[in-house]
Amino acid sequence: MFVDKVKISIRAGNGGNGAVSFHREKYVAAGGPDGGDGGKGGDVVFVMDEGMSTLVDFRYKRKYVAENGENGGARNCSGKGATNLVIKVPKGTLVKDVESGRILADISTKEPVIVARGGKGGAGNQHFATATRQIPRFAKPGKQGEEYEVTLELKLLADVGLVGFPNVGKSTLISVVSAAKPVIANYHFTTLTPVLGVVKIGEGKSFVMADIPGLIEGASEGIGLGHDFLRHVERCRLLLHVVDVSGIEGRNPIEDFEAINNELVSFSEELSTRPQLVVANKCDMATEEQITEFKQYIEQKGYQFFEISAATTQGTHDLVQKVYAELQKLPPIKYFEPQPFTEQEIAERESKFNSFEVKVENGIYYVEAPFLESVLMTANMEDYESLQYFQRVLRSSGIIDKLEEMGINEGDIVNIYDFEFDYIR
Incomplete structure (x- = not known):
């Protein structure tokens, strides 16, 4: 099962309480306070797992709580700090705070990210002894760990995204230019989940291509499959807009092209401005008139146009070479900058507690x-x-x-x- 969006709650560990203790030893009078400090609560840490490709595990476990720090002990012994709670997620997962909607972390590298920090341990009574207060019989409690309700949202990390109506040949294209093996059949919505494939150009030259499940008109409003998977195109540096130029299913390629672009605009203005190459597929079944008419329309719009037949691999070699060359001109895959809470916002959250x-x-x-x-x-x-x-x-x-x-x-x-x-x- 492919799951790319879930809601979970996370809570870091509380700090351990400081201890109230007094030194007791034979022949030592008035040993004084020796209560140790509490240990720090465990953090909630998110790390990338290359072996994961879906968030399905989080469907069955929704609450994640780190351990509390140990309480302080006698003889100035501090409590043990708690072990961090490590949560593994697929590469490209965004962690968003449900309440504010802001991004807390983008798990796209191997660097672990602390999302919820454990509470600081409380001070033992040894810290409260003064010249006038020599027998403090109190200590400070540990602080509460941070707690959030978060949304995990998977946005695939791919250089190139294939977009287009169902059954235009996207799955066939990715299967012939990469090692990906998507299910291919002659009916709409054969592809139910995004498929990633590595396209190798030569020694040390490659890029990642994503086959996004077919969009239809109204996808940005939740119709069909497109709405669920449009988010996976957001990181792509380049879009390949695949169109069935043959019109074999009675569709008009120009109308299809405009309909898909309208859905991209409706979903994200930024996404609609992403560099785009137009790929006219099934040219082996189209007439010269059909190809010429569509080519003229596309080039008038200012897009680069490519004729291919994914089924026979006609034109696919030149296409991937051009895609690789275009990628060299573009910035790296989009990274979503975290939006940490300010000190004032943290204080407001603590005031609720x-x-x-x-x-x-x-x-x-x-x-x-x-x-x-x-x-x-x-x-x-x-x-x-x-x-x-x-x-x-x-x-x-x-x-x-x-x-x-x-x-x-x-x-x-x-x-x-x-x-x-x-x-x-």
């Missing part, structure tokens, strides 16, 4: 704030300094202000994940 909700039930103020769960785990509420640290978190996060805005009075009960305390101004 730091959001909270306060509800009042039977006179008790219930606070729901996911980020406080890890803080509660690393704070000792029986210790005055630790309690002060927790109070600073409540104040800086805006929870205290919200409680006061809702009319909380001194002595009212506040419940945060089953930890209850009386509110004191």
Whole structure:
């Protein structure tokens, strides 16, 4: 099954929590705090796999979560950093953020790309000892890892793309000029998936050709197969527009040529300006009048015109030689530049995680704030300094202000994940 677009969710690992610990050793008095730092959470890394040609595996697994970093330990031992989660995808896969639509990565080289970064480990209590606070009984929790819902979109990496109506001979052409073996039959939509073939010109000279499944009028609006596969033409440096000049199926080659170009314009203005060579196929079954009429029309439009018969290989050698020469004049295959989030946008995403909700039930103020769960785990509420640290978190996060805005009075009960305390101004 050929799958070229899927939606998945990825989440990097959380950082480990810092430890609250004190040095305990015989004959050593007042050893002091020695809580280690938490380990870094694992990143989510995308890498190219040459052996993959489809995204079908992602149809059955949609959620990818990296490991969390280990918590810190005693004796200043830092927690172990988590292993990165490596996700293998086919060459030419774009990773897009669903919410913003921006491109996070273009997996077109062997260079691994970090898409979601793991959270930093929390600091152990050894870092909070001062001259006036010698016994800190709290530590910092690890930070949350980045989380995204992303779309994986495969855009084939090919130098040349074959476009044209179904059954015009594109599959036959790629089969005679390369080692590709597409299914060939005398009916529309024989080719159901894009086919790649390497065309060798000589020693060290070659290019990649893609046979794109047949387009029809209305393809850019989702009619037929063309809409699903037009994206695979976007990277092509050169288009070969194959037309059945014989009209054997009762079609007009000029009308077909214009219809396909209109679909390219509708799909992408940029794509419609891509260099294009027009290939009149099935010349062995066409009359001289048919060929001449079509040639004159095409050349008046400013396109280069080639006569071939893919079935008999007539003209195919000269065609691929010309294609290779044209490619030498063109820039490399298109690479989609990533659009990373700015610091402000990252801060906004983090603020969503730091959001909270306060509800009042039977006179008790219930606070729901996911980020406080890890803080509660690393704070000792029986210790005055630790309690002060927790109070600073409540104040800086805006929870205290919200409680006061809702009319909380001194002595009212506040419940945060089953930890209850009386509110004191």
